[in-house]
Amino acid sequence: DAGVIQSPRHEVTEMGQEVTLRCKPISGHNSLFWYRQTMMRGLELLIYFNNNVPIDDSGMPEDRFSAKMPNASFSTLKIQPSEPRDSAVYFCASYDSINEKLFFGSGTQLSVL
Amino acid sequence: GEDVEQSLFLSVREGDSSVINCTYTDSSSTYLYWYKQEPGAGLQLLTYIFSNMDMKQDQRLTVLLNKKDKHLSLRIADTQTGDSAIYFCAENTGSYQKVTFGTGTKLQVIP
Numbered sequence: 001d002a003g004v005i006q007s008p009r010h011e012v013t014e015m016g017q018e019v020t021l022r023c024k025p026i027s028g029h030n031s032l033f034w035y036r037q038t039m040m041r042g043l044e045l046l047i048y049f050n051n052n053v054p055i056d057d058s059g060m061p062e063d064r065f066s067a068k069m070p071n072a073s074f075s076t077l078k079i080q081p082s083e084p085r086d087s088a089v090y091f092c093a094s095y096d097s098i099n100e101k102l103f104f105g106s107g108t109q110l111s112v113l
Numbered sequence: 114g115e116d117v118e119q120s121l122f123l124s125v126r127e128g129d130s131s132v133i134n135c136t137y138t139d140s141s142s143t144y145l146y147w148y149k150q151e152p153g154a155g156l157q158l159l160t161y162i163f164s165n166m167d168m169k170q171d172q173r174l175t176v177l178l179n180k181k182d183k184h185l186s187l188r189i190a191d192t193q194t195g196d197s198a199i200y201f202c203a204e205n206t207g208s209y210q211k212v213t214f215g216t217g218t219k220l221q222v223i224p
Contacts, residue, residue: 031210042216043156043201056211091155095210100144102203102212104155 004105006092012111018080021108024073025094034067034077035091082112117215119202124221131189133218135202138183142204147187150199197222
C-alpha cells in the first residue's frame with residue numbers, strides 16, 4: 001500500500017484565492033482526519049470523518065474552511081478565501097480500526113502571500 | 114475532557130538515554146501512542162501501548178504507562194543523532210477513533 005497520499009505537496013497562493021487540498025486514505029481505513037500544524041499552535045485537529053460522514057468539525061477555524069469526503073477513497077479540505085494566517089502544514093491521516101493505529105500523509109505545505 | 118501535555122524541549126548527548134514524558138487527562142483512553150516527526154516530514158508511528166499494559170519494550174524503545182497518574186513516558190536507549198526529531202504523545206479515546214496529540218517534544222541529540 002502506498003500509504004496516505006496528499007496533494008499537492010506544496011502550495012503557494014495569494015491572499016483571497018481558493019485553495020483545495022486533497023487526500024487519499026489507505027484503502028480499508030474507515031476514519032479520516034485533517035490536522036493543521038504551525039509553530040505557534042502545534043498540531044490541531046480540524047475535522048474528522050467516520051465512514052465518510054463528518055463526526056466533529058469543531059476544530060475548523062472559521063466558515064472559510066470546508067471539508068468533504070464524497071467516497072471512502074477521497075477527501076478535500078478547501079479554504080475560500082485564503083488568508084496569510086492560514087499558512088501552515090496540513091496533514092491528512094487515516095485510521096486502521098483493526099490495529100488501532102493512525103497513519104499520516106506527508107502533508108501539504110501551504111503558503112498564503 | 115481530552116488534553117495531552119508534554120515538555121517542549123529535551124537535549125541529550127549521543128549515547129545517553131532520553132526520557133520524554135507526557136500526561137493525559139482522559140481516563141477512558143484505550144491506546145496511547147508515540148509518534149516521531151523528522152524535519153519536513155509527516156508523523157510516523159513509533160510505538161504504542163494498550164491501556165491495560167504497564168510497559169512495552171521494542172528494541173531501544175521502552176514505553177511506561179502509569180494509568181493511575183495518567184503519565185506516559187518514552188525512553189530511548191543509546192540515543193543517536195538520527196533520533197533528533199519531534200516526538201508526539203497521543204491518546205485514542207475510543208470515540209470514533211479520535212486521536213488527540215500533545216504539543217510535541219523536540220529532542221536534540223548532541224554528538
